[in-house]
Amino acid sequence: MKASSGIEMMVRLERGTREPLRVQLERQLRDGVRSGTLRRGSALPSSRALAGELGIARGVVTEAYAQLAAEGYLVASQGAPTRVGGGSTGADAVPLPAGEPRPPRFDFRPGEPDPALFPRAAWAGAIRQALREAPDARFGYGSPCGVPELRNALATYLGRVRGVVADPETIIVTAGVTQGLTLAGRALIARGVRRLAVEDPGSVFMRGPLAALGLEIVPVPVDDGGLDVEALDAGGAEAVLVTPAHQYPTGVVLAPERRAALRAWGGWVLEDDYDAEFRYDRAPVGALQGLDRERVIYLSSISKTLAPALRMGWLVPPPALAADLRREKHRADRGSALLEQLGLATLLEHGELDRHLRRSRLEYRRRRDTLVAALARHLPHARPHGAAAGLHLLVELPGADEAELLRAAQDAGIGLEGLSQHTIAPGPPAVILGYGCIAEPAIEPGIRRLAELAGA
Numbered sequence: 001m002k003a004s005s006g007i008e009m010m011v012r013l014e015r016g017t018r019e020p021l022r023v024q025l026e027r028q029l030r031d032g033v034r035s036g037t038l039r040r041g042s043a044l045p046s047s048r049a050l051a052g053e054l055g056i057a058r059g060v061v062t063e064a065y066a067q068l069a070a071e072g073y074l075v076a077s078q079g080a081p082t083r084v085g086g087g088s089t090g091a092d093a094v095p096l097p098a099g100e101p102r103p104p105r106f107d108f109r110p111g112e113p114d115p116a117l118f119p120r121a122a123w124a125g126a127i128r129q130a131l132r133e134a135p136d137a138r139f140g141y142g143s144p145c146g147v148p149e150l151r152n153a154l155a156t157y158l159g160r161v162r163g164v165v166a167d168p169e170t171i172i173v174t175a176g177v178t179q180g181l182t183l184a185g186r187a188l189i190a191r192g193v194r195r196l197a198v199e200d201p202g203s204v205f206m207r208g209p210l211a212a213l214g215l216e217i218v219p220v221p222v223d224d225g226g227l228d229v230e231a232l233d234a235g236g237a238e239a240v241l242v243t244p245a246h247q248y249p250t251g252v253v254l255a256p257e258r259r260a261a262l263r264a265w266g267g268w269v270l271e272d273d274y275d276a277e278f279r280y281d282r283a284p285v286g287a288l289q290g291l292d293r294e295r296v297i298y299l300s301s302i303s304k305t306l307a308p309a310l311r312m313g314w315l316v317p318p319p320a321l322a323a324d325l326r327r328e329k330h331r332a333d334r335g336s337a338l339l340e341q342l343g344l345a346t347l348l349e350h351g352e353l354d355r356h357l358r359r360s361r362l363e364y365r366r367r368r369d370t371l372v373a374a375l376a377r378h379l380p381h382a383r384p385h386g387a388a389a390g391l392h393l394l395v396e397l398p399g400a401d402e403a404e405l406l407r408a409a410q411d412a413g414i415g416l417e418g419l420s421q422h423t424i425a426p427g428p429p430a431v432i433l434g435y436g437c438i439a440e441p442a443i444e445p446g447i448r449r450l451a452e453l454a455g456a
C-alpha cells in the first residue's frame with residue numbers, strides 16, 4: 001500500500017468555486033507553514049504523489065510548489081524532496097520573542113555588519129544634540145517622507161557616493177529596504193503591475209514581501225554578467241527587482257551592456273543598492289538610478305553601513321511615482337521616528353558616516369582576506385565568488401550535499417546560509433559565508449571545522 005503523506009488531511013480543495021485549485025492549494029500550504037502544522041525542514045510528497053492523493057493534475061501541484069518556493073515557504077533542490085522552508089517572507093512567519101538568541105560559535109551568517117563597530121559615541125552625541133535642539137513643534141506628525149535635514153543630507157551623500165540624482169523633496173525615509181520594497185510594490189500594483197521579475201538566485205527576504213503583496217514572481221537567471229536581460233524580456237514582467245552593484249548572493253556586478261539593455265527594456269526597475277559602500281579591490285560602480293531617473297526606484301539603507309536594528313533606509317522615486325509613494329508611506333506609518341532621522345542627518349553632515357566606513361572597510365577587508373585564505377587552505381575544491389565587495393562570499397562546493405552540510409554545521413555551532421534558500425530554480429550546492437560579524441581569529445578554525453564536516 002502506498003504511504004500517505006498526511007497532507008491530504010490538511011488540504012481541502014473545493015471544486016466549482018471561483019478560487020482556482022492551484023490558488024486554494026497554495027493558500028492552504030502557506031497557512032500550514034505559517035501555523036507550524038507543516039514543520040520547518042519537513043519533506044513534502046512529490047508533486048506526482050500529492051496530485052494523486054488529491055485527485056488533481058500534477059501541473060497544479062508543480063505550480064503551487066514553485067510559487068511557494070519563490071515566496072520562501074518551500075525549498076526545492078534538485079534530486080531531493082521539496083521541503084518546508086523558514087517561511088521567512090511575512091511578519092506572520094516571525095517567531096515570538098524568546099529572549100536574545102545566542103549567536104553561533106562560528107558566526108558566518110550573512111547580512112549583518114559587526115555591531116561592535118557601531119559608532120556609539122558619535123550616535124549618542126547626534127541624538128543628544130537632536131533632543132536638545134529640536135523645538136517642541138517638531139514632536140508632532142511631520143512629513144511622512146522624513147525630516148528635511150535628513151532628506152537634504154541624503155541627496156548630497158547619495159549623489160557623491162553613488163551617483164544618484166535625487167531631489168530632496170521626493171526622497172522618502174523608510175524603515176529599511178524591506179519597507180521601501182513593500183511601498184514600491186503597493187504603488188506598482190495600484191498602477192496595474194501584476195508580474196515582478198526577480199534575480200534567481202536573489203534574496204528571499206527581499207522578494208518575499210513583494211510576493212506576499214500578491215505579485216506574481218517571475219524568476220530570471222543570473223550569470224557572470226548579472227541579470228540575464230534577454231530572459232527578462234521574454235518573461236513578460238512589468239517590473240524587476242535587481243541588485244546591480246553587487247548581486248545578492250553571487251556578488252557579480254551587472255555588466256555595462258546589461259545595464260544598457262535594462263534601460264532599453266522599459267519596465268519599472270527596483271534597484272536594491274544594499275551594500276555598495278563596501279568595496280575592496282574593484283572600481284566603484286555607480287547606481288543605475290543615475291542613468292535612468294524615469295524608471296528606477298532606488299532603495300538603500302543603513303543596515304550594512306551602521307546597523308540593521310536602527311531600521312532606517314530611503315527610497316528615491318522616479319518623478320512619475322513620487323506622489324504614489326508618498327501616499328503609500330503615509331498609509332503605512334505616517335512617517336519615520338524623528339530623533340533617529342535628525343541623528344543620522346548629523347552623522348552625514350559631519351562626515352561621521354564616512355569616517356566610520358573608512359574604519360570598518362579596513363576591518364572587513366582583513367576578515368575577507370583571512371576567509372579567502374582559509375578557504376584555499378581547507379577547502380581547496382571550493383569556488384568562492386564575490387570577494388571584491390560586500391560582506392559575504394558565495395562558496396560553491398562541488399559534490400557536496402548542501403542540506404546535509406547545513407544540518408551538520410548547525411549542530412557544530414557554525415552559522416551560515418545555503419544557496420538553496422535563495423534560489424527558485426535549483427542551483428549548485430553552495431553556502432553563503434558572511435564575514436561581517438565573525439571576529440577575525442574565529443575565521444580560520446571555523447572554516448577548518450566546516451571543511452571537516454564537508455569531508456574535505
Ligand SMILES: Cc1ncc(COP(=O)(O)O)c(C=O)c1O
Binds near residue numbers: 175178248274312313
Ligand atoms: C539583498 C539585500 N537587500 C537589502 C538588505 C537590507 O534590508 P533592510 O534595509 O530592510 O534591512 C539586505 C540585508 O541583508 C539584503 O541582503
